[in-house]
Amino acid sequence: MMSARPLFRFVAVALMVMMAGVAEARADFHRFLFELWPDAQAAGVSRDTFDKALHGMTPDPSVIAHTKKQSEFVRPIWAYVDGAVTGNRAGRGRGKAQEWSDTIAGIERTYGVDRRAFLGIWGMETSFGSFFGGNSVIRALASLAYVKYRGEFFRDELIIALRILQDGHVDKASMRGSWAGAMGHTQFMPSSFMKWAVDYDRDGHKDIWDSIPDALASTANYLKQHGWQTGVPWGVEVSLPQGFALESALGMKPFSAFSRLGIRTVDGGALPMRGDAKLFMPAGIKGPKFLVTENFKVIKAYNSSDAYALGVGLLGDAIYGGEGVQAAWPKKDKRISLAEGIQIQKLLNKRGLYNGKYDGRFGELSREGITKFQLSAGMVPDGYASPALLDRLKRGSAPR
Numbered sequence: 001m002m003s004a005r006p007l008f009r010f011v012a013v014a015l016m017v018m019m020a021g022v023a024e025a026r027a028d029f030h031r032f033l034f035e036l037w038p039d040a041q042a043a044g045v046s047r048d049t050f051d052k053a054l055h056g057m058t059p060d061p062s063v064i065a066h067t068k069k070q071s072e073f074v075r076p077i078w079a080y081v082d083g084a085v086t087g088n089r090a091g092r093g094r095g096k097a098q099e100w101s102d103t104i105a106g107i108e109r110t111y112g113v114d115r116r117a118f119l120g121i122w123g124m125e126t127s128f129g130s131f132f133g134g135n136s137v138i139r140a141l142a143s144l145a146y147v148k149y150r151g152e153f154f155r156d157e158l159i160i161a162l163r164i165l166q167d168g169h170v171d172k173a174s175m176r177g178s179w180a181g182a183m184g185h186t187q188f189m190p191s192s193f194m195k196w197a198v199d200y201d202r203d204g205h206k207d208i209w210d211s212i213p214d215a216l217a218s219t220a221n222y223l224k225q226h227g228w229q230t231g232v233p234w235g236v237e238v239s240l241p242q243g244f245a246l247e248s249a250l251g252m253k254p255f256s257a258f259s260r261l262g263i264r265t266v267d268g269g270a271l272p273m274r275g276d277a278k279l280f281m282p283a284g285i286k287g288p289k290f291l292v293t294e295n296f297k298v299i300k301a302y303n304s305s306d307a308y309a310l311g312v313g314l315l316g317d318a319i320y321g322g323e324g325v326q327a328a329w330p331k332k333d334k335r336i337s338l339a340e341g342i343q344i345q346k347l348l349n350k351r352g353l354y355n356g357k358y359d360g361r362f363g364e365l366s367r368e369g370i371t372k373f374q375l376s377a378g379m380v381p382d383g384y385a386s387p388a389l390l391d392r393l394k395r396g397s398a399p400r
Helices: 004-042 047-054 061-066 077-084 087-099 101-111 115-126 137-146 153-166 190-196 212-225 255-260 294-302 306-319 338-350 364-377 387-395
Strands: 235-239 276-280 289-293
Touching (some): 047 153, 101 115, 115 212, 153 190, 190 212, 212 294, 255 276
Antiparallel strands (some): 276 289
């Protein structure tokens, strides 16, 4: 048995080592801040603003921990959509839409952006202002910049956030947001705020934290500047005729071309009159099918996830009476793991069909590669990453 004195010495030494590590980390962080100052000054940040925003600051370990989280499986799109477009959230959105009806109508007229889109984003980002995130934006950005997460991106965002303080749009205490530094009712990053935020209520400040008119108008302006097409829906759920050949529906086409192919809305109605669209099957041929327009892509400029854009569109529709996804999701089918998704992307790359990230997540670029392979292999070209697709990729394509 270890005596009390050696045990005390062991604990004391361990504590000293730990404290030395903490002191070294703090010194390193302070060196990072020291090196940040010249660039902040060049961006128009005063020494007083810089010191008040960063004095006594230390890295936030909980923020840094977010950068290391990994999951074994990619969350299925139906789980995301079902969690995002709930009756409770849609009901809250209807209440907000009624409360701010005149403001919403004015923003829609001013920017030519469908109210469903910017209300859908508001609901998806903060559940209509229920929760902005509990993090100090300045500390979160400083922590991410310090560890060089995503290279220089968060360092640049930190400097812009300091400039927002400098310009007096918000004070440090009110500048709360997500672990990644997204802010306000619709979670703008600082760079997005500087480019697209507007003072819609004309009080002299671009206030996305406490002014709902400013927040919604800023979001509508963002969508407009990214190419929103007035009078065109984000998309519509559809049904395909029995025995339909998917090859005939591939690519971007006018809605009228899909109508001629016999495609109708999921409830049997006519397709929209305006706009071009493409067939989107987020869960493959067995799941719900949508015709999505360029406005779906504009929503993805806000967040590049297909699931997010689908959630925004469906939530916005639900606020104004939409019934959500009508077709059943293939929830019982076996899904691929994250590792298998990465394997699919690598196999597609070997065939010259994919040149994106190996992340196991399937966006537009991945789906295009999958569809091309499916066509070459005589498979149903639904663009969906499945165990059957992985198996065929391992065996190679076969002639029709």
